[in-house]
Amino acid sequence: MRAPIGVFDSGLGGLTVLRALHERLPHEDLLYFGDTARVPYGTKGEKTVRAFARQDAGLLVARGVKMVVVACNTASAFALDHLCDVLPVPVLGVIEPGVRAALAATRGGTIGVIGTSGTIRSGRYQQGLAAAGLGPERIVAAECPLFVPLVEEGLGGHAMTRLAVAEYLRPVRDAHVDTLILGCTHYPLLSADIEAFLGSDVRLVDSAEALATAACGALAAAGALNDGDEPGRLSFILSDIPWKFAEIGARFLGKPIEGVESVGLDEMEAAGHALGGQA
Amino acid sequence: MRAPIGVFDSGLGGLTVLRALHERLPHEDLLYFGDTARVPYGTKGEKTVRAFARQDAGLLVARGVKMVVVACNTASAFALDHLCDVLPVPVLGVIEPGVRAALAATRGGTIGVIGTSGTIRSGRYQQGLAAAGLGPERIVAAECPLFVPLVEEGLGGHAMTRLAVAEYLRPVRDAHVDTLILGCTHYPLLSADIEAFLGSDVRLVDSAEALATAACGALAAAGALNDGDEPGRLSFILSDIPWKFAEIGARFLGKPIEGVESVGLDEMEAAGHALGGQA
Missing domain, CATH: 3.40.50.1860 (Rossmann fold)
Structure with a gap:
């Protein structure tokens, strides 16, 4: 067609x-x-x-x-x-494909998801992961409201972005995730900052x-x-x-x-x- | 009525x-x-x-x-x-009252105006000040696109906000303004951060x-x-x-x-x- x-x-x-x-x-x-x-x-x-x-x-x-x-x-x-x-x-x-990709990427550990306030509070990613059999102790979610404006301003790699990443992703790091769903189309542009904070062994799932x-x-x-x-x-x-x-x-x-x-x-x-x- | x-x-x-x-x-x-x-x-x-x-x-x-x-x-x-x-x-x-208040507050020095990209690029504050007889060397304007999301997230006083203030307001400080128009309704909530950077002798004009x-x-x-x-x-x-x-x-x-x-x-x-x- x-x-x-x-x-x-x-x-x-x-x-x-x-x-x-x-x-x-x-x-x-x-x-x-x-x-x-x-x-x-x-x-x-x-x-x-x-x-x-x-x-x-x-x-x-x-x-x-x-x-x-x-x-x-x-x-x-x-x-x-x-x-x-x-x-x-x-x-x-975008949510179901993201969940599937995260399940394929994880090595049996905890899966994290980050997104806007709306996406995270909707609970859809968390529900999708739970429906696949993940217990609540293996799911961690975090809202990152400043990531979108930081990306729009072209501030990947900037000191402000590093501060925001550290603040929002601390609970994700503390939960020792092995896979993180980037649950917002803007976030792939912050992959380097996120990887620098979480370590390169965490797999980032790009929902795009x-x-x-x-x-x-x-x-x-x-x-x-x-x-x-x-x-x-x-x-x-x-x-x-x-x-x-x-x-x-x-x-x-x-x-x-x-x-x-x-x-x-x-x-x-x-x-x-x-x-x-x-x- | x-x-x-x-x-x-x-x-x-x-x-x-x-x-x-x-x-x-x-x-x-x-x-x-x-x-x-x-x-x-x-x-x-x-x-x-x-x-x-x-x-x-x-x-x-x-x-x-x-x-x-x-x-x-x-x-x-x-x-x-x-x-x-x-x-x-x-x-x-809000623009004409803000211009008038700034003209009343200045001690004959340079007047600064900060606002969103739209407000600053419209040139309306700058035109208002120029119409009152200020030469271009006495007017300095700066866009502060991250201030609104920072305020909405309640981050007045936060290290990220201090970084943003320093970045956006450096040209304002370098121009030695004596009066600064806060050309956005969100900005009064950052007054303390702005004052800490510019010094307390700069008069802040709250457009509200x-x-x-x-x-x-x-x-x-x-x-x-x-x-x-x-x-x-x-x-x-x-x-x-x-x-x-x-x-x-x-x-x-x-x-x-x-x-x-x-x-x-x-x-x-x-x-x-x-x-x-x-x-």
Whole structure:
């Protein structure tokens, strides 16, 4: 199928997922939507995140995508069930692939998960690990609310980031985790700081990689892969062009972002309404 | 007039303005709207901020306020002219009062202004100071993008905050300012850290105080003060109840927030449309 795969995130962090998908599926067209007008989601309540995610996914569906990939951990935590109910195309979230990858990576020790306040307080990662049989003594979770702004400011490696890592990850280190799920699309950009603090024997599970693998498998299973030979096109839609867009975007995507379309509040509203039902 | 004064902000930071207004005008009813669903505004583009501010102000007008106070610096920078055009009640922004207060405080030296990326890049404070006759050599401006998340996390006095202050305010200190405008409602909560870095002889201009003074003057001039004797009531509307709402809110207001009403996306949309015209 020639239709694009849709990917959405609260902002630009999901570009790490787009990048992983593009490497894994170089012949697929990918359409990215970043809700930069309302970013971040990670500090906000469940009802709000669900209402936003509905509009985000609705916009991608209106553009004819064949699958929706929820790159945002917070949106996956709070809205995935709802999106599966209301969308006419398959939907993939980031949490289940992340849990699977962590279970494959651990050497029988404790698994840690870090994320935004919303993601951690939702308990979804912890529930996923528990459902696989891990006892509560083998699961440790930590909110890292300053990591997103630190990454957006390009402060990987900075003294402030090292302080934040030490503060947030102390309980993770004290629990002697052998595997840590980076439960937010921004966090892979802090891998070096996290590794410096925890030691290089702790395996870091990048949810972007895990999600790309899952998307690839789901499309193949459904017979929906694009069988063309041309390189896949990347397209970008944002709800706001933020001040540091070019700089932040390139940091996540690994190259400059070109040809961005911006949408206004009106189109977002219409996309949510078009799905019908209530958030 | 018994009608309340409406105050809006991108989130909870504007509660510092509400507090200053309540102290100055203890018999006035105050209705606060915080756009916690879409906070922050300071990183976002002009068009987006204007569209949000329209909905925020429209919501207050729909609730019958006699005046709209724009507590958010970024919204004042980008939307004040538009709101003055479309609102049926008087509108006050935070920038002009802040400029006036800084001009009154300076002892003839250099004036600094710090704020979000949006506020500083808008150039509105700098233009206001220049219009009063200050040469460019007497104006210094700095973006402080991490201050808002640091305040929201309650990290005043923390080593990370001291590092951020030193990094952002070095050019301000090097310019030997004698007066510094705190051009964001969050920043008064970092006054101690800022003073420790700049020295206590630099006068800090709190835009919340300046705005409360201006609102008081404008209401008196219009004969619109409430002449009742009962204590004014404080009411709160938020577009999201964030995870750390109780903690963050009390930090800004100086006491617990009680009786909060929450509004959904639909009501926000309707409030914007009801004003007519385009953002």
